[in-house]
Amino acid sequence: MTQDADANLEKVNNQIISEFSKTLEMFSLNKTEAQLFVTLYLHEAPMTLDQMKDALGKSKTAMSYAVRRLQEFNLVERVFQKGVRKDLYEAREDLYKKFMKTYVNRWLESLNLQINNLADIQEDLDRYPHEHKELFEHKIHEAISFHRSLEQVFSKIKKNDFL
Incomplete structure (x- = not known):
């Protein structure tokens, strides 16, 4: 050359x-x-x-x-x-499968950690009376629901044949 x-x-x-x-x-x-x-x-x-x-x-x-x-x-x-x-x-x-599997597993691990952390915050909130407690509880519940929805999506992807 x-x-x-x-x-x-x-x-x-x-x-x-x-x-x-x-x-x-x-x-x-x-x-x-x-x-x-x-x-x-x-x-x-x-x-x-x-x-x-x-x-x-x-x-x-x-x-x-x-x-x-x-x-x-x-x-x-x-x-x-x-x-x-x-x-x-x-x-x-087999790039696609390796990356998707890694990516989905990391998302699921992260989501699980976030759900547990939000649940801990909710428990802490229950111990302390606060004038905005209902608002915080509602927001935490929404955040947990959002994370659980994402968890369901990634769990479905993980179960799919292409992973």
Whole structure:
């Protein structure tokens, strides 16, 4: 390849990483995690932390942290290659299912936590007489109902065949 062709290919690769990363950031990945995932996804072979660092121009520590987070989301896995002493990582396939499953589970966990926190607030409110108590109770009830409605929607999505 010529130098111009290499430069153009690098430019296209960077544009893909940039645009695809923006989408992944909507799934609560930070910019580095999103860029790393896309880099691993586009790369034809598993990568070491050093290769990731060089590819993204970030520190090895940042790559290590991002890889761990991506592993927590079940989006990246460590792989073995005979004769290679360093840890290798690659993006898992089946993007849609992996991201939707992660996203829906995170929503359900968050909703459950919020419902419990609102219920605790409601219990605390019951212990203290207050002139606006009825208004607060009504608003808390509405907030809990809203969260439960979202919980039902995400539970249906989770039960659907495409997850």
